[in-house]
Amino acid sequence: MEPLIQMRNLEKVYEAGGSKFYVLRRISLDIQPGEFVTFMGPSGAGKSTLLSIIGMLDGSWTGEYYFNGEPVHRLNVKKRNELHKANIGFVFQSYHLIDNLTVFENLEIPLSYKNVPHKERVSLVCDILDRFNIVGKKDLFPNQLSGGQQQLVGVARAVIQSPKLILADEPTGNLHSAQGEEIMELFRKLNEAGTSIIQVTHSERNAAYSHRVIQLKDGWVVSETSNAARVV
Amino acid sequence: MSSLWQDVRYGLRMLANKPTFTLVAVLTLALGIGATSAVFSVVDRILFRSLPYPHDEQLVAFGLFAPIEPREFMLAKDYVEWRSEQTPFESMTTFLPGGADCDLTEQNPVRLDCALVESTFLPTFGIQPILGRNFTKEEDRPHAARVALITYGLWRSRFAGNAGVVGQSISVDGQPTLVVGVLPADFEMPTLGKTDLVIPQALDEAALEGNGPEPVLRAFARLKPGVSIAQSFAALEPLYEKSLENVPPQFRKEVRLSVRSLRERQVADSKAASWILLGSVLAVLLVACMNVANLLLARTTGRQRELAVRAALGASPARLIRQNLTESLLLGTIGGTIGCWVAYSLLQLFESIAPEGIPRLQQAGLDTRVLLFTLGVSLVSGILFGLAPAMRKPAVELLTRQEASQTSRGLLRQILVASQIAVSVILLTGAGLLLHSLLKLQNVPLGMDAENVVTAQIPLAEYRYPDAKHQLAFFDELERRLKHMSGITAMGISDTLPPSGGTQATIYSRIEVAGRPPSAEGTGGMVGWRSVTPGYFMALGVRIIQGRGFQNADRGQNQNPIILSETFRKKLFPNEEPLGKSLRIGPEAPWREVVGIAADVRNNGLARPSDPEYYIPWKFDTEGYFRVAQVTLRTPMNPETVAKWLRQETASLDPSVPVTIETMTQRVRKLSDRPRFNAVLLTLFAGMGVVLAAIGLYGVVGFLVSERTREIGVRMALGASPRAILRMIMGNVARWTMAGALLGLVGSWYAVKLLESLLFEVSVRDPWPVLAALALLLVAAFLAAWVPARRAMRVDPIEALRYE
Numbered sequence A: 001m002e003p004l005i006q007m008r009n010l011e012k013v014y015e016a017g018g019s020k021f022y023v024l025r026r027i028s029l030d031i032q033p034g035e036f037v038t039f040m041g042p043s044g045a046g047k048s049t050l051l052s053i054i055g056m057l058d059g060s061w062t063g064e065y066y067f068n069g070e071p072v073h074r075l076n077v078k079k080r081n082e083l084h085k086a087n088i089g090f091v092f093q094s095y096h097l098i099d100n101l102t103v104f105e106n107l108e109i110p111l112s113y114k115n116v117p118h119k120e121r122v123s124l125v126c127d128i129l130d131r132f133n134i135v136g137k138k139d140l141f142p143n144q145l146s147g148g149q150q151q152l153v154g155v156a157r158a159v160i161q162s163p164k165l166i167l168a169d170e171p172t173g174n175l176h177s178a179q180g181e182e183i184m185e186l187f188r189k190l191n192e193a194g195t196s197i198i199q200v201t202h203s204e205r206n207a208a209y210s211h212r213v214i215q216l217k218d219g220w221v222v223s224e225t226s227n228a229a230r231v232v
Numbered sequence B: 001m002s003s004l005w006q007d008v009r010y011g012l013r014m015l016a017n018k019p020t021f022t023l024v025a026v027l028t029l030a031l032g033i034g035a036t037s038a039v040f041s042v043v044d045r046i047l048f049r050s051l052p053y054p055h056d057e058q059l060v061a062f063g064l065f066a067p068i069e070p071r072e073f074m075l076a077k078d079y080v081e082w083r084s085e086q087t088p089f090e091s092m093t094t095f096l097p098g099g100a101d102c103d104l105t106e107q108n109p110v111r112l113d114c115a116l117v118e119s120t121f122l123p124t125f126g127i128q129p130i131l132g133r134n135f136t137k138e139e140d141r142p143h144a145a146r147v148a149l150i151t152y153g154l155w156r157s158r159f160a161g162n163a164g165v166v167g168q169s170i171s172v173d174g175q176p177t178l179v180v181g182v183l184p185a186d187f188e189m190p191t192l193g194k195t196d197l198v199i200p201q202a203l204d205e206a207a208l209e210g211n212g213p214e215p216v217l218r219a220f221a222r223l224k225p226g227v228s229i230a231q232s233f234a235a236l237e238p239l240y241e242k243s244l245e246n247v248p249p250q251f252r253k254e255v256r257l258s259v260r261s262l263r264e265r266q267v268a269d270s271k272a273a274s275w276i277l278l279g280s281v282l283a284v285l286l287v288a289c290m291n292v293a294n295l296l297l298a299r300t301t302g303r304q305r306e307l308a309v310r311a312a313l314g315a316s317p318a319r320l321i322r323q324n325l326t327e328s329l330l331l332g333t334i335g336g337t338i339g340c341w342v343a344y345s346l347l348q349l350f351e352s353i354a355p356e357g358i359p360r361l362q363q364a365g366l367d368t369r370v371l372l373f374t375l376g377v378s379l380v381s382g383i384l385f386g387l388a389p390a391m392r393k394p395a396v397e398l399l400t401r402q403e404a405s406q407t408s409r410g411l412l413r414q415i416l417v418a419s420q421i422a423v424s425v426i427l428l429t430g431a432g433l434l435l436h437s438l439l440k441l442q443n444v445p446l447g448m449d450a451e452n453v454v455t456a457q458i459p460l461a462e463y464r465y466p467d468a469k470h471q472l473a474f475f476d477e478l479e480r481r482l483k484h485m486s487g488i489t490a491m492g493i494s495d496t497l498p499p500s501g502g503t504q505a506t507i508y509s510r511i512e513v514a515g516r517p518p519s520a521e522g523t524g525g526m527v528g529w530r531s532v533t534p535g536y537f538m539a540l541g542v543r544i545i546q547g548r549g550f551q552n553a554d555r556g557q558n559q560n561p562i563i564l565s566e567t568f569r570k571k572l573f574p575n576e577e578p579l580g581k582s583l584r585i586g587p588e589a590p591w592r593e594v595v596g597i598a599a600d601v602r603n604n605g606l607a608r609p610s611d612p613e614y615y616i617p618w619k620f621d622t623e624g625y626f627r628v629a630q631v632t633l634r635t636p637m638n639p640e641t642v643a644k645w646l647r648q649e650t651a652s653l654d655p656s657v658p659v660t661i662e663t664m665t666q667r668v669r670k671l672s673d674r675p676r677f678n679a680v681l682l683t684l685f686a687g688m689g690v691v692l693a694a695i696g697l698y699g700v701v702g703f704l705v706s707e708r709t710r711e712i713g714v715r716m717a718l719g720a721s722p723r724a725i726l727r728m729i730m731g732n733v734a735r736w737t738m739a740g741a742l743l744g745l746v747g748s749w750y751a752v753k754l755l756e757s758l759l760f761e762v763s764v765r766d767p768w769p770v771l772a773a774l775a776l777l778l779v780a781a782f783l784a785a786w787v788p789a790r791r792a793m794r795v796d797p798i799e800a801l802r803y804e
Ligand SMILES: Nc1ncnc2c1ncn2[C@@H]1O[C@H](COP(=O)(O)OP(=O)(O)OP(=O)(O)O)[C@@H](O)[C@H]1O
Pocket: A014, A016, A023, A041, A042, A043, A044, A045, A046, A047, A048, A049, A050
C-alpha cells in the first residue's frame, strides 16, 4: 500500500542574523494510512514545526514530501492549500475556537471554506453534534464551555470534513487527566474508523494510545518504537 | 497637585514613546482645530461679536421696502415727520446712502470717502470722538460753515496722529473745512462702507415743504430700553400708514414697512452661509475627534494589561480616568497650538480664494478672542475624544487568566468610523451641491463677450465738474483721445456696466407707448437703463439682433433714439414690430423712436434674474448721470499695458481724477466671490472629512487585523485561503462602511435643505452630488481598508498559532 506520508531528507532552517539554525535535520519517515503516530521529544526539538510542515501550513523547507502520492515539495501555495483543505484536520492545545461564534458556527467553518452547500453543512454539523454528544451546547459560545468541552468541539471541528489525517499538537495539554482521557478515547475511536492521526504529546499515557512513537531531538529523529500492544 | 504634575509628566512620556501615534493624533487635531478656528474668526464678526457700538442690541435699521431700492430707505419728508412723532426710539438718525467722494485738496491731493450724516448720528450709535466733539445741529444745516470729523486711520496716516489737528482748517473739495473731532479707531459705518471723513449731510428741511424730488435716506434708531423690535414696528405703523397716503395708490401694495436689528441688516445675506460653514467645520472637528478617540481606543486596548496592573495595585477608577484625560488634554493642547498656525494659513487661503467672499473677511484674524476660542475647542475636544477610552474599565480578570482577552470587538470603534463616514457623506454632498451651483453660476450666459475687455471707472469730483455739461465735456475729450489708440478694437463709454446690478432704473408703469393708454395697476417691476456711446455694444460684444446700434449722428441735439433689450421688447411689443415705434419714459420726457433691439445682458448680478433694459445715447439728458463714467476697451493687448495708457491719457486731462481699472473677466469673477468662497471652503472641509475618515478606517482595519491575527491563523489552519480571509475582512469593513454611508445619506437628505438659499439653478434633490459623494467615499474607504486588510492575507498561521 502506498504510504500516506513519505518524507525524504526533509530539512528546515531558520536564518537569524546571517547564522543558520537547523530546526529539522534530514527527516525521512513513512506513515501508513490508518496509522496513529506520536511525536515526542524535549521542548524545542521541532515537533510542532514538523507537524505544521506535514499539515502544509509551512512551505519553507527542503527535501521531499509526498502526501498520498502527491509531491508536496513541487506544489505551489495554492495547490498545497487545496490539498491541506481536502485532507487534514487540526486540533490545537488551546482549542482555538473562535470566540464570537457559537459552537454550531465554529463547526461550520471548515465546511464553509470547502464551499459545502448550506443544507449539507447543516446536516453535517448536526451529525457531528450528535456523534460527539454536544447537541445541547450548539448555541453556546466557547467561553460558556469547560476546557474539555471546548476541546471536544475542537476535535469535532477537525473531523467534520472527514479528513484522511488529523494533526493534534498537545491536544490534552490544557486539560486535566479525566478530560484528557476522554479526548484520547475519542481519537482511538476515530482511528479505528480509519482516520490517520499524528499527535504531539509529552505524556506517556497518551502515547500509549498510538501505534508508533517517534522521538525527536534537536531536529533529528532519534528513535522509533512500535507499540506492541497496538500494532496495525 | 504633585500627582497632577506626575500625570502630565507620565502623559508626555507616553506620547513621546509612541511617536507615530502622537504625530497622527496631533496632526489630525491641528487640522480640525485649525480649520475650526479659522472659520470661527471669519464668522465671529458676522454671527457673534458685538458691533462696535455700546448696547448694539438696541440699534435698528428701519424704513420702507419698495421695488425701486434693494434696501430699506426713508424719504426725507417722511423721516422728518416720523422723527417728531415717533415714540419707540430713544433717538433716530440718518445718512445719505453711498456717501460721497471728496478730495482732500491740500498738497498731494487724495480722494477720500466721505460719509454724509445727520448731527444725531454719533449720539444715536453711542460713538464718542476720541478728540474734539461731534458737530452740532446748527452745523448740520445747508450753507453752514463746513465742519468734519476725521477717522482714526486718516488722522494717523495724514496728520501723523497730531492732536493739534482738531480746530484746524483743512481743504476738502477746495473748501475750507474745520476739523472738529477725531473718531475712535474701531469706528465703522453701520453699512460697513469705507469712510475717511464724516461730514454733516446738511439736509434742507425747509425745502421739503415743496413738491420737488426728495432725497432718499438710510435711517437708523436706538430703541428705548425695554422696547422690542416688534413693539417698535407696531408703534411706527400709524406713521407709516400716513406716509403711505403720499404714495400713488397703484404702488401701495408693493411697499412695506421694515424694522430690523442692525446686525440683521449688515449680515442678513451671509448669515446662512456663515452658519453652514461653521456647522461644516465643526463636523470636521468632530470627525477629527472621533479619529483620535479611535487611535486612543486602539492604544488602550493594547494597554489593558498595564491598566489592570495599575488597578490591581490600588489606583482608583477616578485616578485612572484622570491619567487618561490628562493625556488627551495634552494632545488637545499640542494639537491646538499647531492648529493656530493651520488657522493662520487657512485664513490667508480664504482671502486669496475670494477676497469678497464674506463680509469683514479682511478683518478676520487670530486675536485674543479667537485664540481663547481655540483653547476652548482644544480642551473640549480633548475631553470629547479622551472620554470614551478613559471610561473603559480596566479588566482585572485579565491578570488571572492565562491569555490576554482579545474579545473586544471594537464595536465602539466601528461605530466611530461609521459616523465619520456618515459625516463625510453629508459634507461631500453639500460640497457637491455648492460646486455644481458654482459651475452653473460661472457659466451663466452673460449676453456679452467678457474676454479681452478692459474697463475703467472714472469718477469726477463734483467741485471741479459741477454739472453735466462739464462732465460730458471731459468724457468727450477722453473718448476722442482713446478711440484712436492703436490696438483698441472698440471703445465705449457708459454710465454703468453689466453684469453687476446698478443700472439706472425706472418703473415699468412710467413708460408710455405712443397710441396706448398708460398702464393702470402697480409698478410693473423695474426697468434698467444705461446711457451709452455708439462703441459700447461693440466694445462689450453685445449683439444687436434687430435694427441698428447707435451712431454718432444719434448724439445730435434733437435725436432721441432708443434701443431695447430683447426681454424688454417682448414685454412691450410681444406681437408687434418694435422698430419705428415711439415711447417715452414719463410724461415730461421726449418721445423716443425704437431703432434697434439688443441681445439680453445679465444685469442684476449673476444669480438674480435680469431686469428688462433699454439704452439711450450718451449725451446730455435731464435724467442722465455723468459724474462717473465707465470706459470699456476691447483690445487683444496686455491689460497691464492698456491700463498704463489709460491712466496716462486720463492724467493728461486731469491728474486729480482717480482711475480704477479691471478687466471684465475680473469684474465678473468678483461677482461669484461669495458662492466660490462657500463652495471652496465646504469642499475643503469635505476633503478633510474624507481624508480623516480614511485615516480612521485605515487605523481600525489595521487594528482589526492585528486583533484577529490568531483567529485568522486558526481559519487558515482550517482551510481558509488567503482570499477568503481578505473577503472576510473586507466584508466586515463593507458592512459598517455601508451603514455609515446610509446614515450619511439620511443625514444629507435633511442637511442639504439648509443649503437651499445658497444654490443657483441646482435643486437640493439633485442626485448627482449625492451619487458622486457616495462613489468618492466608497472608493476612499475601499482603498483605506484594502492596504491593512491585505496584511490579513499575509498572516502566517504558524506564527499566529505559536503562542499556545
Ligand atoms: N520563527 C522562528 N525563528 C527562529 N526560530 C524558531 C522559529 N520558530 C521556531 N523556532 C525554533 O525552532 C525550534 C523548534 O521549535 P518547535 O516549536 O517546533 O519546538 P517543539 O518541539 O514544538 O517544542 P515544545 O515542546 O516546547 O512545543 C525551537 O528551537 C524554536 O526556538
